[in-house]
Amino acid sequence: MTDNIVLPVNWVNDNYICQPQLKRRIGTQQRPAALVLHLPPGVAIVFPRLLEYSDIALFLLRCVVAAVFITSGWRQVSNPVAKAKQNEISPGLARVVGTAELLGGLGVLTGVLAQLAAIGLILIMAGTIKKKIVNWHTGFWGKDSLGWNYDLMFVIMNLVIVTTGGGRYVLPSLF
Secondary structure: OOOOEEOOOOOEOOOOEEOOEEEEEEOOEEEEOOOOEEOOOOOOOOOHHHHHHHHHHHHHHHHHHHHHHHHHHHHHHHOHHHHHHHHOOOHHHHHHHHHHHHHHHHHHHHOOOHHHHHHHHHHHHHHHHHHHHHHOOOOOOOHHHOOOHHHHHHHHHHHHHHHHOOOOOOHHHHO
């Protein structure tokens, strides 16, 4: 038995609940971490030790999402006329969307209101997908791989952030 993690022999019990017995040392006491996964029948965790790295994975996911939206937002804010012409929208709307992408990316990166930031980014991507499907008649893969598959990936990535809160490594947890 270690201070960091104790792995039971049987990870999935009769109720199909995976309960890794993570132990956190607080002063002189140890207490179990609150990590419980409800699994449907027949599902097992193949690499249970990797569960302790889920917060790092969520942080890396947030970094990638933030990098894409911060750079995209910055391009729209710094040159709204060119981006408006490229996306067939008004320069004012390009400025608003660029600002929203920039702020949403910063929120997701730092974890400050990460869930609200991710919801905002999902709405932006939903508008992008709608524009590609309805106005530009672009398919899922699109011509020259310029379809809405990339946009849908970011919807799902932001949905993970919304449903998990972005993980433990967020700026508000430092204070």
